[in-house]
Amino acid sequence: MIIRAARLRDMPACADIVNTWIDATDWMPRVHSPDEVAEFYRDTVFERFEVFVADRDEQIAGMVALAPDNMVSALYVHADARRQGVGKALLDRAKREATGPVQLWTFVANRAAQAFYKHEGFTEVRRTEGDNEEQLPDILYVCREDGVRATP
Numbered sequence: 001m002i003i004r005a006a007r008l009r010d011m012p013a014c015a016d017i018v019n020t021w022i023d024a025t026d027w028m029p030r031v032h033s034p035d036e037v038a039e040f041y042r043d044t045v046f047e048r049f050e051v052f053v054a055d056r057d058e059q060i061a062g063m064v065a066l067a068p069d070n071m072v073s074a075l076y077v078h079a080d081a082r083r084q085g086v087g088k089a090l091l092d093r094a095k096r097e098a099t100g101p102v103q104l105w106t107f108v109a110n111r112a113a114q115a116f117y118k119h120e121g122f123t124e125v126r127r128t129e130g131d132n133e134e135q136l137p138d139i140l141y142v143c144r145e146d147g148v149r150a151t152p
Helices: 008-024 036-048 086-097 111-119
Strands: 001-006 050-055 060-068 071-077 102-106 123-126 138-143
Touching: 001 086, 008 036, 008 050, 008 060, 008 071, 050 086, 060 086, 071 086, 102 111, 111 138
Parallel strands: 071 102
Antiparallel strands: 001 050, 050 060, 060 071, 102 138, 123 138
16 A cells, blocks of 8 residues: 555545445435535545545555645545554655644544544544534544654
8 A cells, every 4th residue: 555645536536435434424414415525525625635545556545635724624544444554544644744733623423533533643622513514513633743744
């Protein structure tokens, strides 16, 4: 597996991983159609953020998107690749690419993600009762560990 910068041709596979996760997660409402999710990834995520993919034998096993403000806006791993170090490798890459402390949001209902982020050095900063388009309670985490790249 290699972690590399994403190319636009990777976008459909990334959007598919997100859409599959939404459909497989019983507590996650579908706010946008699969086509709208793909459009958002094409027009926003891949245009504005640094996106990295986990490439295993030319198949996308996962993706992470890092916003210019060091916010991880997305971290998704294909169901067949979970618990194999893919998420950690992607998150480590985001931490290395960040210019400051990395932050991210996760839903309160996503207990597996919370345990993962805590294990990876993230600390809870605050919670909301659902100040997001899904209207689900969520948690903001920050990681202040060393390894942040110097700004040029």
